[in-house]
Amino acid sequence: MKQIIIEGGTPLTGKIPISGAKNSVVALIPIALLAPSHALIENVPNISDTASLLEMLKILNCHITYENETLNIDTTEVKNTFIPGELSKRLRASYYLMGTLLAKYNYVEMSIPGGCNIGLRPIDLHLDGFKSLGATITTTDDKITIKTDGLVGTDINLRVPSVGATINLMIAATAAIGITHINNAAKEPEIINIAEFLNNLGANITGAGTDTITINGKTTYQNGKISVIPDRIEAGTYILAGALMGNNLTISGIKKENLTSLFHALDEMQANYTLNDDSLTITKKETYNPINVTTTFYPGFPTDLAQPLASVLTRCNGTSTITETIWENRLGHVPYLVKMNANISVENKEKISVHGPTIFLNKEVEASDLRAGASLVIAALAAKGITTINAAEHILRGYENIVEKLSGVGAKIKVNEIE
Numbered sequence: 001m002k003q004i005i006i007e008g009g010t011p012l013t014g015k016i017p018i019s020g021a022k023n024s025v026v027a028l029i030p031i032a033l034l035a036p037s038h039a040l041i042e043n044v045p046n047i048s049d050t051a052s053l054l055e056m057l058k059i060l061n062c063h064i065t066y067e068n069e070t071l072n073i074d075t076t077e078v079k080n081t082f083i084p085g086e087l088s089k090r091l092r093a094s095y096y097l098m099g100t101l102l103a104k105y106n107y108v109e110m111s112i113p114g115g116c117n118i119g120l121r122p123i124d125l126h127l128d129g130f131k132s133l134g135a136t137i138t139t140t141d142d143k144i145t146i147k148t149d150g151l152v153g154t155d156i157n158l159r160v161p162s163v164g165a166t167i168n169l170m171i172a173a174t175a176a177i178g179i180t181h182i183n184n185a186a187k188e189p190e191i192i193n194i195a196e197f198l199n200n201l202g203a204n205i206t207g208a209g210t211d212t213i214t215i216n217g218k219t220t221y222q223n224g225k226i227s228v229i230p231d232r233i234e235a236g237t238y239i240l241a242g243a244l245m246g247n248n249l250t251i252s253g254i255k256k257e258n259l260t261s262l263f264h265a266l267d268e269m270q271a272n273y274t275l276n277d278d279s280l281t282i283t284k285k286e287t288y289n290p291i292n293v294t295t296t297f298y299p300g301f302p303t304d305l306a307q308p309l310a311s312v313l314t315r316c317n318g319t320s321t322i323t324e325t326i327w328e329n330r331l332g333h334v335p336y337l338v339k340m341n342a343n344i345s346v347e348n349k350e351k352i353s354v355h356g357p358t359i360f361l362n363k364e365v366e367a368s369d370l371r372a373g374a375s376l377v378i379a380a381l382a383a384k385g386i387t388t389i390n391a392a393e394h395i396l397r398g399y400e401n402i403v404e405k406l407s408g409v410g411a412k413i414k415v416n417e418i419e
Contacts, residue, residue: 001390001391001392001393001417001418001419002391002392002393002396002415002416002417002418003388003389003390003392003415003416003417003418004373004377004380004388004389004392004395004402004403004413004414004415004416005386005387005388005389005413005414005415005416006377006380006381006383006386006387006389006411006412006413007385007386007387007412007413008245008360008362008380008381008382008383008384008385008386008387008412009382009383009384009385010245010381010410010411010412011245011246011247011284011410012241012242012245012246012247012249012381012406012409012410012411013246013247013248013249013409013410014249014250014408014409014410015249015250015251015252015279015408015409016238016249016250016251016252016405016406016408016409017252017253017405018230018231018234018235018238018251018252018253018254019043019045019046019047019069019230019231019234019400019401020043020044020045020069020227020228020229020230020231020400021045021189021190021193021228021229021230021231021232021233021234022045022047022049022231022233022234022397022398023163023188023190023231023233023304024189024190024193024194024228024229024231025041025044025045025049025050025228026049026050026053026091026093026096027093027096027167027171027190027194028041028193028194028197028226028228029041029044029050029053029054029057029071029073030053030056030057030093030094030096030097030099030100031096031100031171031194031197031198031201032057032062032071032073032075033057033060033062033073033075033078033097033100033101033104034100034103034104034171034174034198034201034219034221035073035075035201035221035222035223035224036075036221036222036223037074037075037076037223038072038073038074038075038076038223039072039073039075039201039223039224039225040070040071040072040073040224040225040226041070041071041073041197041225041226041227041228042069042070042071042225042226042227042228043069043227043228043229043230044066044069044070044071044228045069045228045231045400046069046400046401047396047397047398047399047400048393048396048397049091049093049397049398052087052091052094053091053093053094054066054071055087056083056087056088056094056097057073059081059083059084059087060078060079060080060081060083061077061078061079061081062074062075062077062078063076063077080101080104080105080107080108082109082110083097083109083110083111084111085111085112085142087111088110088111088112088113089111089112089113091113091397092113092164093113093164094110094113095113095123095126095164095168096164096167096168096171097110098110098126098130098144098146098168098172099126099130099167099168099169099170099171099172100171102130102135102146102147102148102151102172102175103151103171103172103174103175104175104221106147106148106149106150106151106175107145107146107147107148108145108146108147109143109144109145109146110143110144111142111143111144112139112142112143112144123164123165125158125159125160125162125164125165126164126165126168126169127144127146129156129158129165129168129169129172129182130146130168130169130172132154132156133148133151133152133153133154133156133169133172133173133176133180134148134149134150134151134152134176135147135148135151135172136148150177151172151173151175151176151177151217152176152177152178153173153176153177153178153179153180153215153216153217154176154178154180155180155181155183156169156180156181156182156183157183157184158182158183158184158185158186159184160184160297161184161185161186161187161211161297162186163186163188163190163191165186166182166185166186166191166213167186167190167191167194169182170182170191170194170195170198170205170208170213170215171198173215173217174198174203174205174215174217174219175217175218175219176215176217176218177217177218178216178217178218179214179215179216179217180214180215180217181212181213181214181215182212182213182214182215183211183212184211185207185210185211185212185213186297186298187209187210187211187297187298187299188297188298189209189229189232189255189258189298190229191208191209191213192208192209192229193226193228193229194208195208195213196208196226197224197226200224200225200226201219201221201222201223201224202219202220202221202222202224203215203219203221204216204217204219229255229258230253230254230255230258232254232255232258232259232302233302233304233305233371233398234398234399234400235251235254235259235280236259236262236302236304236305236308237305237308237374237378237399238251238405239251239259239262239266239273239280239282240305240308240309240311240312240378241308241377241378241381241406242273242282242283242284243266243269243271243273243282243284243285243288243312243315244284244311244312244315244378244381244382245284245381245382246282246283246284247283247284248281248283249281249282249283249409250279250280250281251279251280251281251282252278252279253278253279254278254279254280255278256275256277256278256280260299261299261300261301261302262301262302262305263275264301265291265293265301265309268289268291269288269289269290269291269312269316270285270288270289271285271288272284272285285315286315286357287315287316287317287356287357288312288313288315288316288317289316289317289318290313290316290317290318290319290320290356291313291316291320292320292321292322292323293306293309293320293321293322293323294322294323294325295322295323295324295325295326296325296326297326303324303325303326303327303330304371305371306322306324306330306371307330307332307333307371307372307374307375308371308374308375308378309322310322310333310334310337310342310344310352310354310375311333311337311342311360311375311376311378311379311382312378313354313356314337314342314343314344314354314356314357314358314360314379315356315357315358316354316356316357317356317357318355318356319353319354319355319356320353320354320356321347321351321352321353321354322351322352322354323350323351324350324351325350328349328350329349330369330371330372331346331349331352332368332369332372333368333371333372333375333376334346334352336363336365336366336368336372336376337360337375337376337379339363339365340360340361340362340363340365340376340379340380340383340387341358341359341360341361342354342358342360342379343355343356343358359382359383360379360380360382360383361383361384361385362380362383362384362385362386362387363383363387364387364388364390365380365387365388365389365390366389366390366391367389367390367391367392367394367395368391368394369394370394370395370397370398371398372394373389373391373392373394373395374395374398374399376389377389377395377402377406381406381411381413392415396415403415
């Protein structure tokens with residue numbers, strides 16, 4: 001088990017550069033398998049999710065070089081091989097291998113994907129979409145098999161605008177004969193990035209970033225390259241850390257158009273920040289105005305920033321609320337923030353009220369999932385004394401060089417490995 005240990009109370013001053021988006025690269029890496037001989041992905045974050053996916057590609061007989069955030073994937077000798085559970089269960093995004101291998105080989109067999117425990121995470125939208133395209137699916141307790149004699153384009157109407165289902169079906173539809181429309185598609189910036197890569201590989205996709213994506217299928221794949229967009233969730237996390245502990249803290253390399261909902265929240269709080277072309281500089285205030293936030297699909301407030309936001313709302317002068325509408329088990333951070341002296345009440349499984357202002361105390365806590373861990377890091381930066389965050393491997397899944405980046409702006413932070 002890994003621990004992150006933080007001695008809090010130190011102002012954060014300087015510049016934090018933002019890495020490539022985790023939620024984009026975890027799809028781009030599997031998609032590279034479609035290239036007939038090689039694919040190039042730039043601005044690839046060095047996170048454990050990247051490492052896990054590269055292990056899976058090696059099992060599929062890819063040859064990989066990864067240097068200076070640039071990933072070269074040689075697919076010349078790729079083989080369609082079973083992906084074992086010990087790998088696929090490490091991260092939810094292993095399911096993008098389903099759409100990719102189905103498109104490339106008309107057949108995929110792998111263990112059911114895992115990921116953070118943030119609630120029920122069925123993949124029925126993915127599977128129903130594959131069926132609509134002409135696939136047959138067989139599942140057991142721990143294995144899923146998807147096969148087809150040939151995919152055929154169709155209209156797919158998603159019940160909810162799921163990011164994962166939108167991406168997976170977009171990938172598979174590139175191999176389908178005819179035209180596929182994905183209606184009620186997710187509109188996240190990462191989907192635009194992924195559609196661009198698919199188009200670079202020879203696909204014909206239009207409408208990415210809108211609620212209807214059109215794929216003219218039966219692609220003849222070619223080699224291609226892509227650069228991963230900046231990680232808006234990483235950027236948001238460090239911006240929120242700056243709201244608690246920043247002293248002219250600059251977050252650089254952002255795409256500000258992807259963070260509009262966070263800026264609205266900061267404006268309501270009357271946060272002290274300056275926005276430039278590709279950076280934001282923020283200095284903490286002692287208290288903020290309370291706000292009410294509801295997570296929803298993009299371009300609404302992202303569920304992945306709700307937990308980090310909760311730590312900042314402890315400094316609001318009054319009661320703030322966060323209502324979670326995406327996942328039903330995203331309150332893993334709450335008992336640990338309360339342990340650290342936050343005054344938070346849970347109204348139901350989806351809504352919390354944060355009563356402030358309160359000051360964090362140093363405690364030993366545990367990261368129950370990636371974004372809950374980010375919430376605890378922010379709290380620990382503000383707490384005087386030493387806070388130990390156990391199960392820190394969850395945090396390292398999604399934040400490249402988090403210790404180095406925070407150390408570089410003044411934080412007293414380190415990682416410990418314990419048996």
